[in-house]
Amino acid sequence: MNSPIIAEDTEIARLRSLEQLAILDTAPEARFDQITRMARHLFGVPMSAVSLLDRDRQWIKSTQGLDMQNIPRSETVCQTTIARAYHHPEDPMVILEDARRDTVFADLPGVAADGGVRFYAGYPLYGPGGHPVGTFCIYDTEPRRLDSTQLAAFVELAEWAQRELERSDELERAARIQRELLPRHEIELPGYDLESSCVQAFAVGGDFYDYYRIGPYSMFSLADVMGKGLGAAILTASVRSALRGVTHALAGYGDDRPDLGRTVGAVAAQLADDFDRTGTFVTLFHAALDVESGALDYVDGGHGLAMIVRRDGTVEPLRSSGLPLGVIENHSWTAQHTALYPGDMLMICSDGLLDHLGDVDCGWESVPAFAAAHPSPKQLLAAVDTLAAATAPLDDITVVALRRRDC
Incomplete structure (x- = not known):
């Protein structure tokens, strides 16, 4: 698989933006867990997550149904979502109705494995300076589609995750x-x-x-x-x-x-x-x-x-x-x-x-x-x-x- 392209100077700025949030490797928080629990219930999916993408890893801040907290960046679909936010900022969402039918993602360990991810929907989350630093995602082990109403709900939950990431009201x-x-x-x-x-x-x-x-x-x-x-x-x-x-x-x-x-x-x-x-x-x-x-x-x-x-x-x-x-x-x-x-x-x-x-x-x-x-x-x-x-x-x-x- 070819890694999504992000220019080196842009990646440096993105990582600085992530560091400014001071959230990597922090303890679980109810304000994020509420979002991932609701997403799992609302869409009837087995897995949902709020995660941050570091230089070499994807770190999971909140997860429902995923028994892991660190994933090598090269093995994630979310790195594509991050890159898309730069290349297509007007439409940054990534949806894979069946990841195994996409040659770019079919060989990823989390997709190729028995019971692996078939459906993926990811939306970028942004840090200071407008750099995409993480994602809000839902996953399913079966292929599926989201209708227009579900797409709107997915974007609203992503916006909620964004507000919590910024801690806007309090800060x-x-x-x-x-x-x-x-x-x-x-x-x-x-x-x-x-x-x-x-x-x-x-x-x-x-x-x-x-x-x-x-x-x-x-x-x-x-x-x-x-x-x-x-x-x-x-x-x-x-x-x-x-x-x-x-x-x-x-x-x-x-x-x-x-x-x-x-x-x-x-x-x-x-x-x-x-x-x-x-x-x-x-x-x-x-x-x-x-x-x-x-x-x-x-x-x-x-x-x-x-x-x-x-x-x-x-x-x-x-x-x-x-x-x-x-x-x-x-x-x-x-x-x-x-x-x-x-x-x-x-x-x-x-x-x-x-x-x-x-x-x-x-x-x-x-x-x-x-x-x-x-x-x-x-x-x-x-x-x-x-x-x-x-x-x-x-x-x-x-x-x-x-x-x-x-x-």
């Missing part, structure tokens, strides 16, 4: 709320240019950035909670809320200058039980800028992805020995000090940018070069958007850039 609401928690308006920063962005790999993610004014100071934060998806997003909201709350509370006691070490320590103590029970941690860069003078205090809690691009093009990393929050109980953090002079740009990013720059395994060396090549916030964020548009991210890409204008 769209969560994503909307998470977007609303990002700064909605630019803060008043006379003499500075500010740009920020968070390109999420999933509907919701574990990155956040924040900025706001406290008297003469402007506060900037960027954090990355370990993990992905909804669980990370819940902790992200907790970290953001705690950080804002502690900062405003300390300011209310009349501190002339934000004590960042004390702030981060208080946030870590407040969330210590949450970190412990969930077995997670968060990296954090938190800074206070004296808007008038350009003096910059900062705490780096294991983040290591902040820098200043100086006016002459040199890049100064902003690092410290502070650990991520949640790693060690009662850890303390000490603020570091520097300054933004006219023409300098502060750039903070998450490690999702490392992946897109191809630097995830060898450190962060490409990030300073990338920042230096785009020495204004608008240029930098435009370049980030171009990267994210070219290849769907596997991790959130979050960037905050602040430049002090030339005098």
